[in-house]
Amino acid sequence: MKPETMSVVALAGGVGGAKLADGLAQILPPENLTVIVNTGDDFTHWGLNVSPDLDTVCYTLAGLANPATGWGRMDETWNVFEQMERLGAEAWFRLGDKDLATHLERTRRLRDGEPLSSITRDLCARWGIRHAVLPMTDDPVATMVDTVEMGELAFQEYFVHQRCEPTVKGFRFAGIESARPAPGVLEAIEAADAIVICPSNPWVSVDPILKTIKNLEIFESRCAVAVSPIIGGKTVKGPAAKMFAELGIVPSALAVARHYGSPLLAGFVLDAVDAALTEAVADLTIVPFSTNTIMNLSDNRRQLAQDVLNFIQRLAP
Amino acid sequence: MKPETMSVVALAGGVGGAKLADGLAQILPPENLTVIVNTGDDFTHWGLNVSPDLDTVCYTLAGLANPATGWGRMDETWNVFEQMERLGAEAWFRLGDKDLATHLERTRRLRDGEPLSSITRDLCARWGIRHAVLPMTDDPVATMVDTVEMGELAFQEYFVHQRCEPTVKGFRFAGIESARPAPGVLEAIEAADAIVICPSNPWVSVDPILKTIKNLEIFESRCAVAVSPIIGGKTVKGPAAKMFAELGIVPSALAVARHYGSPLLAGFVLDAVDAALTEAVADLTIVPFSTNTIMNLSDNRRQLAQDVLNFIQRLAP
Numbered sequence: 001m002k003p004e005t006m007s008v009v010a011l012a013g014g015v016g017g018a019k020l021a022d023g024l025a026q027i028l029p030p031e032n033l034t035v036i037v038n039t040g041d042d043f044t045h046w047g048l049n050v051s052p053d054l055d056t057v058c059y060t061l062a063g064l065a066n067p068a069t070g071w072g073r074m075d076e077t078w079n080v081f082e083q084m085e086r087l088g089a090e091a092w093f094r095l096g097d098k099d100l101a102t103h104l105e106r107t108r109r110l111r112d113g114e115p116l117s118s119i120t121r122d123l124c125a126r127w128g129i130r131h132a133v134l135p136m137t138d139d140p141v142a143t144m145v146d147t148v149e150m151g152e153l154a155f156q157e158y159f160v161h162q163r164c165e166p167t168v169k170g171f172r173f174a175g176i177e178s179a180r181p182a183p184g185v186l187e188a189i190e191a192a193d194a195i196v197i198c199p200s201n202p203w204v205s206v207d208p209i210l211k212t213i214k215n216l217e218i219f220e221s222r223c224a225v226a227v228s229p230i231i232g233g234k235t236v237k238g239p240a241a242k243m244f245a246e247l248g249i250v251p252s253a254l255a256v257a258r259h260y261g262s263p264l265l266a267g268f269v270l271d272a273v274d275a276a277l278t279e280a281v282a283d284l285t286i287v288p289f290s291t292n293t294i295m296n297l298s299d300n301r302r303q304l305a306q307d308v309l310n311f312i313q314r315l316a317p
Numbered sequence: 318m319k320p321e322t323m324s325v326v327a328l329a330g331g332v333g334g335a336k337l338a339d340g341l342a343q344i345l346p347p348e349n350l351t352v353i354v355n356t357g358d359d360f361t362h363w364g365l366n367v368s369p370d371l372d373t374v375c376y377t378l379a380g381l382a383n384p385a386t387g388w389g390r391m392d393e394t395w396n397v398f399e400q401m402e403r404l405g406a407e408a409w410f411r412l413g414d415k416d417l418a419t420h421l422e423r424t425r426r427l428r429d430g431e432p433l434s435s436i437t438r439d440l441c442a443r444w445g446i447r448h449a450v451l452p453m454t455d456d457p458v459a460t461m462v463d464t465v466e467m468g469e470l471a472f473q474e475y476f477v478h479q480r481c482e483p484t485v486k487g488f489r490f491a492g493i494e495s496a497r498p499a500p501g502v503l504e505a506i507e508a509a510d511a512i513v514i515c516p517s518n519p520w521v522s523v524d525p526i527l528k529t530i531k532n533l534e535i536f537e538s539r540c541a542v543a544v545s546p547i548i549g550g551k552t553v554k555g556p557a558a559k560m561f562a563e564l565g566i567v568p569s570a571l572a573v574a575r576h577y578g579s580p581l582l583a584g585f586v587l588d589a590v591d592a593a594l595t596e597a598v599a600d601l602t603i604v605p606f607s608t609n610t611i612m613n614l615s616d617n618r619r620q621l622a623q624d625v626l627n628f629i630q631r632l633a634p
Contacts, residue, residue: 104406
């Protein structure tokens, strides 16, 4: 099978996941890629339903994302935000004017009873996104971060308001037991030749998706590969490395491979700077592959996606 | 009593009401003026609670109003609106970016259970408005316009979406029977030396306020005067003249004086161009006074307010 004819499901959180999803979308035709996105970070701000990871993925795929921040829209303005500050509204989470329209329209439709997956499909069509983007679930799931200093915090409270400063003790995904995968999620996985776990935070971006899918045996026959979000012991963005360390695990690509483990993973992609860890990954009965995984340019996204697809082809020819 | 020491309650709808309220606020100290504003036009748009008349009055008193349109904010931008259009949201009612913050914050607080009057008081403080602005009620009242061509329409549907084109047969104020005056409304009227009915639409701006207050005998001992919104048979803005005509009444300042009538009104202010109608107004046992009532400049607002206060002083020395 040629890489570009593979049917792929990508699991994605925010920035890193969105970039690899964009790389895959540059290679795979729309019918061959479904991106399943974490919604555990979703929260209510200014009375609006905000889905940060979904929006980052959609804005990235639509070419609307702000490349400097990794979140929000490019060429953004802050006129509503300035007035909200003047009116005394909470100002620790910034919503730009263009971005705000997304939350307004989504909130209105959710209140009218429309499921998030249906709203997302329609918004994607209006943004010109041709590949399928699915929230992991239409049901409410809330990622809670248990911390030493402040007890349990809702994810955005920890992530944005407290700037990831509190020491992490553990995680809880409120509502996950009763959350059903959104329509199309299980069907896409069943129809997939391969599953790509994007370089997103294993603890708070990918785990909620995996726990929503629940029956992960389906992954074992489908050549699942993960791309490490940890490079040289650090994350490009976000608190994944800090979380590993605070949970007593030396942060490294190897720790990520162990986190998912075999038999869930058939293969694991780590950065060339971590090539020394390939043997240790192989010892986990996971096939390692090292390449450049930094996606600072659009070309890098496509190149990493091509490398990952070629790797999958070698794993399951 | 000097005019500037009078305690005055002003009843106001949108643009015309806001301008005279602004003129009164230029003369009267904060403790001597309460503006009671129609909320029958309030509606939900994009899932947000919008109070057009309250906002016009507040923006005008705060010096934030757009002088060209008569509604919305000056130096407004439309970045959210443009994105909302792209997402397929209803676009017949335009909400600017700065204006939107008001609706977002109000909606969030209403959903949290705070009454509109309390939210309005706080927003006014943040905008630097020192005079009291009260919604007529904290309860839901919806002005419905019965039309020949389209049946009954919600007010904004008639006013903005259908551009006042359908022929009016009558009005209904849904919820008015059980609507209680907002906290402070009756107290302000009881404490007032005079009541000024601003040059707002009698049918759809002032009548809802009067019907919410219900017991109008309180007006009779308080020197109530109205300023005609109809000048030379026409309105400066809005459909009041068209409504009179469609209801079979020749539109004129006299028709407005008759609409309120005696004993509700002690005095009536009509424009100098309508001076020929003063005798007919006097025949209604209402004291007429004609002066320039066009408020195209800030100075005109203050001058008309001064003329009205001087007139009241002569009526009830």
